[in-house]
Amino acid sequence: MKRNSRLSSTLHILVHMADAPDRALTSEELAGFIHTNPVVVRRTIAGLREAGIVTSSRGHGGGWQLGRAPDRISLAEISAALGETLLPFSTEPESPGCLVEQAVIAVLDDFRLEAERLLIERLSHITLADLTADFRRRYDLIGVSSHAV
Amino acid sequence: MKRNSRLSSTLHILVHMADAPDRALTSEELAGFIHTNPVVVRRTIAGLREAGIVTSSRGHGGGWQLGRAPDRISLAEISAALGETLLPFSTEPESPGCLVEQAVIAVLDDFRLEAERLLIERLSHITLADLTADFRRRYDLIGVSSHAV
DNA sequence: GCGAATCGTAACTAACTAAGTTACATGAAA
DNA sequence: TTTCATGTAACTTAGTTAGTTACGATTCGC
Numbered sequence: 001m002k003r004n005s006r007l008s009s010t011l012h013i014l015v016h017m018a019d020a021p022d023r024a025l026t027s028e029e030l031a032g033f034i035h036t037n038p039v040v041v042r043r044t045i046a047g048l049r050e051a052g053i054v055t056s057s058r059g060h061g062g063g064w065q066l067g068r069a070p071d072r073i074s075l076a077e078i079s080a081a082l083g084e085t086l087l088p089f090s091t092e093p094e095s096p097g098c099l100v101e102q103a104v105i106a107v108l109d110d111f112r113l114e115a116e117r118l119l120i121e122r123l124s125h126i127t128l129a130d131l132t133a134d135f136r137r138r139y140d141l142i143g144v145s146s147h148a149v
Numbered sequence: 150m151k152r153n154s155r156l157s158s159t160l161h162i163l164v165h166m167a168d169a170p171d172r173a174l175t176s177e178e179l180a181g182f183i184h185t186n187p188v189v190v191r192r193t194i195a196g197l198r199e200a201g202i203v204t205s206s207r208g209h210g211g212g213w214q215l216g217r218a219p220d221r222i223s224l225a226e227i228s229a230a231l232g233e234t235l236l237p238f239s240t241e242p243e244s245p246g247c248l249v250e251q252a253v254i255a256v257l258d259d260f261r262l263e264a265e266r267l268l269i270e271r272l273s274h275i276t277l278a279d280l281t282a283d284f285r286r287r288y289d290l291i292g293v294s295s296h297a298v
Numbered sequence: 299g300c301g302a303a304t305c306g307t308a309a310c311t312a313a314c315t316a317a318g319t320t321a322c323a324t325g326a327a328a
Numbered sequence: 329t330t331t332c333a334t335g336t337a338a339c340t341t342a343g344t345t346a347g348t349t350a351c352g353a354t355t356c357g358c
Contacts, residue, residue, distance in 0.1 A: 001346065003314075005239040011253045012244075019249070026304065035243055037347055042305065058305045059355025075260075086264075087235060090154040094184055095161075099291065100168070103283035104160045107275060111224075115235075115268055122264065126256060134252035142248065150317065152343075175333065186318055191334065208326025211333045 001036040006044060006082055009034040011131060013045065014078070017054070018070045018132045024063030044082070051081035071129035076120050078128075086119050087112055150185040155193060155231055158183040160280060162194065163227070166203070167219045167281045173212030193231075200230035220278035225269045227277075235268050236261055 001009050013030045027038035034041075045064070048054045052067045066073065079086065091105045091112065150158050162179045176187035183190075194213070197203045201216045215222065228235065240254045240261070 002239055002241060002243060003345070004237050005241065005243070007238050008240055008250075008253055008257060009243075011257070012247075012250050015249045015253060024304095028304090033244070033247070033249070038305090039307085039348070040346065042307085043346095046306080056305065057355080058303090058353075060301095060303045061356060062304045062354085064305095084238075086238070088153050088237060089156050089233075089235070090151055091157055092151060092154065094151060094154065094158075095182070098161075098182070099287045100164045100182070100284050101157075101161050103280055103287055104157055104164060107280055107283060108157055108160070111271065111275065115271065118267055119264055122260065126260070131252055131256055134256060135249050138248045138252055152316070155316095173333095177333090187334090188319070188336085189317065191336085192317095195335085205334060206326080207324075207332090207334045209328065209332045211326070213334095 001034055001040060006084060007079060009036075010044060010048070010078060010082060011075070011128075013041070014048075014054070014066070014073070014128055015131050015135055017064060017066050018128055019135070021066065024057060024061065024065050026063040030064065047081045047083055048078065051077060053077060053081055066128075069129075070132055071127050073128040074124045075126045075128075076123035079123055080120075085116075087115055150183055150189060150193075155233060156228060158185075159193060159197070159227060159231060160224070160277075162190070163197075163203070163215070163222070163277055164280050164284055166213060166215050167277055168284070170215065173206060173210065173214050175212040179213065196230045196232055197227065200226060202226060202230055215277075218278075219281055220276050222277040223273045224275045224277075225273035228272055229269075234265075236264055 027041045030041045031038045176190045180187045180190045
């Protein structure tokens with residue numbers, strides 16, 4: 001798994017889970033989809049379990065499943081559950097007392113607040129169901145074109 | 150300079166430059182403002198010079214000055230000149246041929262395109278002059294309150 | 299109950315990124 | 329010509345995150 005691809009990798013995993021709703025997928029299987037290690041998968045999606053997006057079960061036949069229907073899981077929730085900010089630029093004071101820095105931070109924090117609101121708003125309108133629908137469309141297209149050849 | 154604070158540090162530097170329009174500030178001085186090394190400063194704002202946001206002169210009495218009036222320098226330009234994306238999540242394919250991944254990437258890239266457009270639009274309405282105005286307001290407030298004590 | 303399968307998690311290692319540093323060539327001014 | 333400054337390459341250091349190993353806890357099938 002490359003750097004900064006946790007959101008993309010997690011969505012990849014979740015769509016595979018949505019595509020096999022009748023059984024639990026193991027960390028091993030999920031890791032295969034994104035070419036990484038089962039432990040990395042467990043670590044990455046641990047936060048999704050706490051958010052109710054997925055459930056996990058131990059022991060023989062255990063693994064991971066979606067916690068609710070794909071059309072009730074938004075990318076905004078997934079992103080939040082991953083615990084990463086969309087806008088990672090820092091506004092930590094490094095020169096406390098410098099009025100120039102205070103002005104800069106004030107403006108940047110305002111911008112960040114407004115920007116995050118906008119981004120989350122947009123992500124909340126995209127659901128896992130939209131992703132699976134897009135996947136199935138591609139799948140059907142390939143199927144048709146294979147038949148045509 | 151902390152990690153992920155290049156935008157904030159650069160703005161800090163630029164406001165100081167706007168506040169001393171009559172003379173060139175050396176990398177050494179600028180480095181002092183953000184508690185780092187002169188070479189780091191030169192490296193960081195090299196891109197701003199190419200964008201015409203600042204000018205640099207060598208030799209005795211040399212240093213850095215704004216390339217044009219603060220009210221004609223927007224945060225959007227500065228951010229772009231720094232060469233960092235505001236939304237650093239990756240959408241590089243890691244499993245070419247996987248239709249699930251293709252669907253995920255397509256949706257994320259759409260989102261990124263729209264999001265970046267929005268962010269840049271907003272940043273283009275904030276200028277260096279706004280930052281210096283905010284700074285001066287704070288400066289005057291402190292002055293008043295010092296007098297009051 | 300026993301053994302196999304699976305998650306949960308801690309601890310460690312490896313790889314990567316970005317800042318910090320040193321060094322020196324280039325250029326401009328006194 | 330000396331001094332002060334940028335430009336830039338090369339290297340070092342620090343911090344972050346993925347990857348790995350190990351092992352305990354839990355669950356199912358037999």
